[in-house]
Amino acid sequence: xxxxxxxxxxxxxxxxxxxxxxxxxxxxxxxxxxxxxxxxxxxxxxxxxxxxxxxxxxxxxxxxxxxxxxxxxxxxxxxxxxxxxxxxxxxxxxxxxxxxxxxxxxxxxxxxxxxxxxxxxxxxxxxxxxxxxxxxxxxxxxxx
Amino acid sequence: xxxxxxxxxxxxxxxxxxxxxxxxxxxxxxxxxxxxxxxxxxxxxxxxxxxxxxxxxxxxxxxxxxxxxxxxxxxxxxxxxxxxxxxxxxxxxxxxxxxxxxxxxxxxxxxxxxxxx
Numbered sequence: 001x002x003x004x005x006x007x008x009x010x011x012x013x014x015x016x017x018x019x020x021x022x023x024x025x026x027x028x029x030x031x032x033x034x035x036x037x038x039x040x041x042x043x044x045x046x047x048x049x050x051x052x053x054x055x056x057x058x059x060x061x062x063x064x065x066x067x068x069x070x071x072x073x074x075x076x077x078x079x080x081x082x083x084x085x086x087x088x089x090x091x092x093x094x095x096x097x098x099x100x101x102x103x104x105x106x107x108x109x110x111x112x113x114x115x116x117x118x119x120x121x122x123x124x125x126x127x128x129x130x131x132x133x134x135x136x137x138x139x140x141x142x143x144x
Numbered sequence: 145x146x147x148x149x150x151x152x153x154x155x156x157x158x159x160x161x162x163x164x165x166x167x168x169x170x171x172x173x174x175x176x177x178x179x180x181x182x183x184x185x186x187x188x189x190x191x192x193x194x195x196x197x198x199x200x201x202x203x204x205x206x207x208x209x210x211x212x213x214x215x216x217x218x219x220x221x222x223x224x225x226x227x228x229x230x231x232x233x234x235x236x237x238x239x240x241x242x243x244x245x246x247x248x249x250x251x252x253x254x255x256x257x258x259x260x261x
Contacts, residue, residue: 052173060260063260093170138175
């Protein structure tokens, strides 16, 4: 909604927004029910996604800077606070992956010929791709 | 003239970023952030890590992952502030800061991945 339709007291046409029927919600409405909280938790998984993107950028910078910077990055990663941050991030990233793939069949309608592929199959496809990607990443990083 | 709305494009970036980060990030953070520091897996030497990052496919994958993940964050973060905390009066500012950060972060990722090769 635009600010001008909110503040204006004049009779303006508000597109699909009948102001008079709106129940104001308090800021912490998402603490009212477990399902609301899970929704906000799911939305907040964007924070570890951004954090890990930054973490990867720091790793790349360390590799550019040479062996000493790389050792320093690895030592920093092994500090208790960083391990805690990354363990919590790992849990939230798994939650992000599951909730994102569960929502995928609703956004992704797949047709084979004239028949629609059922959502459960689309979901299984996502899980299979996730498992394959996980194996590739662990194989690439684990053979050192 | 038809007014073009950026929302569909932003949603596609959000969606692609959510998909890529969901597929790759749990395994990556498990290895880099937990298994190496705790000694479950021997961490790669500098030469091994630099060798891995010299691979063009790895660099391209990292660029896609970092850039799209940042756009995923920007979109979701903006909507969470709007719906969750109902910060509606700052909608434009939040949008500029969120997507701006994603653009800058993507450019930085491209620059660093160019350097690392």
